[in-house]
Amino acid sequence: MRIGDLAKRAGTTTRALRFYESRGLITAHRSANGYREYNDDDFRLVKEIQTLQGIGFSLDDTRPFVDCLRSGHETGDSCADSIETYQRKLAEVNSCLDRLTSVRDSLLEKLAEALSRHPSPCEMTPRDSSASETEYQEF
């Protein structure tokens, strides 16, 4: 299949696929007219990338998994490098959790202090607090 077909099947864009190729993650062989040709294995690679990106992996971090799949393994995490990446990511996530927890604590503290200084007697959040639209940016 060609790049547009793969993009549709994988739910991504041609631009993303070409970008993955430029990063060396996937490599397509070309048909006579120069078009990229993909097979089902390539589809699996893209899916692996998407899954890992969904967990917060950078493209570089997905490389060991993609390489692992390309070297014939059944799953992307059947190789030592992938396991190490899991562990490194886990450590990152844990340290970030610690940091965010302390941030939350200091925020709660600051908020309590500020509220105690600034009573605001008529503003006890009277309306519905629909904060579900926060698209978690940096945190």
Place this chain on the structure above:
Amino acid sequence: MRIGDLAKRAGTTTRALRFYESRGLITAHRSANGYREYNDDDFRLVKEIQTLQGIGFSLDDTRPFVDCLRSGHETGDSCADSIETYQRKLAEVNSCLDRLTSVRDSLLEKLAEALSRHPSPCEMTPRDSSASETEYQEF
């Protein structure tokens, strides 16, 4: 004092101070030769910015606090907008904590699965696990 003095006092750079000014956070009046002139109030503004940035606030998020100080309040969080920003940030942090927690769980799960498939009998992390240099990038 001039921009270099303020930068030194606040432990930042002239480049950062000019950037804050370009974002409309601080405004210096100019002396006869065109140099920026700052006073102790400006120093407090910079300190407020730094404190909030240390908690993970974006520059834009520090704006209510800076405006609050500039409007004469004793603390940057004496104004309603600052309180709202606190609350919004708190919601963001909490949602991010939830997301990271589920990420950690799925990572642990995937790691366990992969390890059960890939015994690796001679690699039980024999060396010291000095993962303290991970500078928490995206997480």
Place this chain on the structure above:
DNA sequence: GCTTGCCTTGACGTGAGCGGCAAGGTTTAT
């Protein structure tokens, strides 16, 4: 032949928070 819809490469834009450099003006010390 013309349009439509694929495909190609390449180069620039995005957002955050500055760093670094250029090219010049000002002040102070020697």
Place this chain on the structure above:
DNA sequence: ATAAACCTTGCCGCTCACGTCAAGGCAAGC
């Protein structure tokens, strides 16, 4: 007089994962 150490504005660079043109080639239907 001149060097050192400031200051000014302005513009490019950085990371990341692409989006968005731009300019053109290829294939198929009418």
